[in-house]
Amino acid sequence: MSNIVPIILSTLATGLPLFLIASGLTLIFSVMRVLNFAHGALFMIGAFLVSTLLSGRAVAVSVFVGAVLVTGLAVAAMSVVTERVVFRRLYGSPEVVGLLASFALLLILSGVVQLVWGSNPRTQAQVQGLGGVVRIFGNETATYNLVLIIVAAVIGLALAAGLRWTRAGAMVKATAEDRVMAEALGINVGLVALGVFAVGGLLAGIAGALLAPTVSIDPSLALTFIIQSFGAIIIGGLGSIEGAVVGALLIGLVDAVLVVVAPGLLDYGVYIAIGGVMLVRPYGIFGATARRTVQA
């Protein structure tokens, strides 16, 4: 038990925040067939925005929550703009075109961030009252990590419930299943696309804001988590929300185990996880059925 609990805690603390980023990525891909590299830039902007709103200072939980929500909404608005200005023109094009456009967008947004905030790294102080550790079965874990775990779990459940049990969720799934048929049935596909990008941006902004107190906030942040997030959705199966959860947790688990048994292989944790899953499930754990639909 004394060895397993730290591994479980480390898995959750690494994996679930990763899911926050990966969930937006996989949602957008499932509906719009866009592997959105610019998602990393939106995540970075979320971190910059929250640190600007709070001037980097330690604030009460309520103030921080307000700042995170404002940030999420602002980034959602930016994501909608990218859909209208860039991606809407590319629907129907080969996926590689969307991929390249999203990479170009990543470069542009990174350049804009440097122009606005400069290249100097900045930090966001930890939220008041969340800076210590809590003991779980005799093992210490950072209080803020526990908060991230809970928030990510709640967001994941809300997303899954929204897709499964709401009318909007049904429209998203229908569009993901067959765009033309959905349109023929009267679904406003353009509006669905906007909504999906808005939710994806909201998730990226919230993830950036929530992780801001634990990272160095600088322009390199755009790619710091995006590669692992892609890893998570590849492992889970492109387009699957459950897959993103499982993929992110698997990456967290591999990291937590490697750090104990083979620290020299830590660099390759993501690739070991991807390789291992690809050998038995080439389309990812939930990929066989999720390839053309949103799983919720």
Place this chain on the structure above:
Amino acid sequence: MTRLNRRRPEWSTPARRRLRTLSFRPRRTLPLLIAAVALVAAACGSSGGSASGASTGGVVKLGFISSMSGPLAQIGDDMLDGAKVAVAQVNAAGGVDGGKKLQLVVKDDQLTPATGAAAARTLVGSGTKLIFGMLDSSICLAVAPVVQSLGGVTIGTTCSSDPLVGPKRAAQNYFSLAISNTASCAATAKVIAQEYPKLTSIDVFGYDYITGHEIATECVNDMKADGLHVTVHKSYFVPLTSESFTAQITALQHSLSGPATGRALFLATYGAGTTAFLKQAAPYHLTQQYQTVITNGGYVSSGEALNGSAPAVWDAYEYFPTVVTNSRNSAFVKQYEALKPADKFPNDWSYEAYMGALMYAKAITAAKSTDPAAVAAALAKISVTGPLGAVRFNPATHESTIPTLVFQTAGDAGSPMKLKILKYDLVSPTNQIINSGS
């Protein structure tokens, strides 16, 4: 192996290369991509200035190359400001070579060796043959041979790669101002052995690339050579782009027991990695479980970013603005602040570029010429006294004798730099402590 190429965004160059090699003709996306490229180019900025003769009329032009755009543009800007202060001081004191004024011609290497080499070719080809600056060793390695082949001289102010110096250096007319990793490790070990003679155990957390491993190994070996009976207890190396260290911090936390005495944490990271590690380790009070925390170069920006919450950390580099109070340093700091009030203080990179321009100024005056061969010969002989003492180039290796500053800082929310000096030692190139303070 400069300390700075660790921060390089590895995705940029290969990704752009992939972008170029993919072939497709989407009618609707072509304008978009063209616009994107144009916007990126605009965002990245462009090189400044135009080159002309190195010595025209009453003006001597020095070619300054650095990363003025991209993720390290701020550092490039800091370097340029240091160089500007030197030029202003030299000109105010009467100029060089009988009253000629110095003038900088600035080129942006975009943190890319090929662009740096092209910038050097442009500068030297148009007559500006005295080149200095460069942030990254890979760029120095690209620039130096180009300048050499065109008959110019280069002073690399920040690059510390071994092939650049020594009798068999890549370009004979190349001079290196930065301290090497070897020198900084030797100086660090000297001071740590003196401060903590009973150190027995070291945990290492570093970047998983050649310099991260080399610095960790070299510094620990130097500590052993300086009489410490230390062994590496745990070592974790992480990817350069990583900022999520929960697994490593948890593992370190669980491996520690008993008092902190005799235990050290060595960080072979820098920049975002160091900042993120210290932030994520803070809830566990991890650094307090070690007698001391040591890193090796480039820590100040991380310490500043922590906004006053930085733990006590030893670092080794060349400069810290508040360490010495002599008139040279005061003048340097004052003029730097006047030039850029929002940017607070000069840093290592500003200081290095400042010294690079001063070295050229003195060499030109000594040579009574801007002829590259004469200036190179003079550079091997002259000595310039800067804020932290005299600096000269070794005539055989072209390495500088710039002293290494080993200093311990801690967060100070009330200080403009958000850091305060706890202790410092200035270590000579022969590894002797020449000045100490707190």
